[in-house]
Amino acid sequence: MSLNIFLTTWNTGLQGSKAQSQDLTSWLLPVLHKTATDPELPSGQIPDIYAIAVQELLPVHLALAGLSGPVLLALTDRIQSLLTSHATSISPEKTKERYHLVSRVSHGGNALWVFARERTTNGRLGKPMTATLGLFYGGMGNKGAVGVRLPVQRGEKAGWETLTFVCTHLEAHDHNLPRRNAQYQSILSSLIFRASDPLATPYQPYETSHLFLLGDLNYRLVRLPSGVYPREAQQEDDDLQLEKERFEMVELDTLRIEQREGRAFGGLREGDLSRFAPTYKRIVGQVDGYSRKRIPGYTDRILFASHSDPPHLFSPQATLSPQPPPSSGETTAIRHFSSTPELTLSDHKPVHAVIELPPATHSAPAPHLAPVLAPPPSPHGPIPPPTPYEVLLAWKVMGTVLDRLVGWPWCLLVVLGWGDSRAGLGVGAFVAMVWGVWWTGLWSGGWSA
Structure with a gap:
């Protein structure tokens, strides 16, 4: 059977101090509604798995003090209730749906929740593993990464695969591009998933069947094309002109450029960024508009890779230009990819995607025998070795x-x-x-x- 995964990421702009009184529906409901009404998606399609990533969950001083527990508990209950209610409302039979928390992990201001739909995943999930990593100087957590590794049985009796979700917040500021690349390499080498069993094999992020990387990666545009600030689409806009402006911005995206040059994110792909305006640095309280203090950028990203990805998806041109989804059944496909400009609480806009994993064509009898990702294609170097324990x-x-x-x-x-x-x-x-x-x-x- 296919597996539908809903991914979303948002840098909340230090709104976590108000999380227990803040109405979470202001973020998730518009996202869920936009996806449910997408004409390109089958009507009533209900995700099997939700992965929800947040950066700057707390003000920096609270995050560094390790005071995220109460906020995490309050948000977990609210998210679970919201996902369950929404799935029930769009169910074609209006039957009761239920999501349960598979795993929750946080470190500093980063938090990641993974929820699963009981109707389609009950009895098919293995024991999850979690990992955390501080990426700032001295291992401090104001920049860092958290991850969840989840085994899933895709076939009736076999077909095991592993899903790895990583939420990260990388170094800010335009001049820190090399440091962002280095932090990504640190994630590959040092975000290690270890089971409670000391004899169990530890895993790096790439040792998985499917890898999903979400977060505020902080990659900006090289410059403003023609000196014009981005804008949200308006009803009176010339669609061709807006498409041209967006395409120029994607060509100036430093993440895509670094990827093309083989310096980071080898073997990962994403949706068509030209579908929405850069998500940073937005003016708090406004749907449109950008701060003049920063170069705008597609800082908030969802990238992924699957063991079945064909090589043509990673040609030098494919890493720079918007990628159409592969044909149905070939490999993992992007069914929906968008941003939510209506949310104005932060200087970032959330990004979300619906990813469809096709039915498994293998018969791996156990999670440790599941297929894994291919090495990153040229010109990327090999995956760095694991950091010693x-x-x-x-x-x-x-x-x-x-x-x-x-x-x-x-x-x-x-x-x-x-x-x-x-x-x-x-x-x-x-x-x-x-x-x-x-x-x-x-x-x-x-x-x-």
Whole structure:
């Protein structure tokens, strides 16, 4: 049987401090409605799996202090209820649907939820694994990645495959392009999935049948084409002119360029970015419009790869130009790909996609025998080897210590009224951050006599 996966990612712009009183339907309902009314999708199609990725779930000081637990619990219940209600409402028979939480993982401001539809996945899911990684200096978590690895039985008695979902937030600012590429390589080498059984084999992200990478990757445009800022489509727009403007922007997207040059994201593909305007840096409170302080960019991305992907999808031209979905049944297909400009709470716009995995044509009898992704095509180099466990453990311990050394004093100073509780600015926050940077340099050997 085919498997339909709904993927969505949003950088909430530090709205997590209001998460328990914030109406989550302001994000997910418009996304779900837009997908349900897409004429290109079969009527009443209900996803089998939802993967929901969030960045900047909490203000930085709260995230570094490790205070995400209450927010995660509140959001989990609300998301589960919303998905169940929506699926029931669009069910052709109006029969009761139910989603259950497969896995939830968070680190710093990154959070990832995976939910499964009980009617189609009950008894077919293996035990999930999770992984976390701090990507900022010294292993701190204000930039990082989290992941879920999920075995799924695709056939009646066999046909096992593994799905790996990764939510990440990479380095910001235009000049940090090489650092973003390096952080992606760190995800491949250091986001390791380990089972509770010490004898079980650990897995890197690429050792999977299907890989889904979601998040605020922070890749911008090289420049504004013709000096014109992007815009949302209006009813009176010339469709051909808008298509030309969007295509020029996609050609200037630094992620696609880095991918074409073989420096990052080898073997991953995505939907047609020209279907919507760049998602960053938007003006909070407005459907349209961009801040003049940043070069716009398609920072919020959903990329994926499948073990059955044919080589022609990764030619140099295919990584730069918008890719049409492959023919039905050939391999994993993009059935819906869009953004949600109507959401104005953040300076980012959410992105979502519906991906269809065709029926399995193999008979892998167990998850550890499932097919895996092919190596990234030329000009990409090989996947980096896994980081040794001892090194990774030390990195995580150091990152956690540094997070708390910055986060807890920062929180205390905010409580005392020093600084902006949302953005974490002000004298007190600055003092705490300087303290943390000093410790980062000390622990990582960055200071020398």
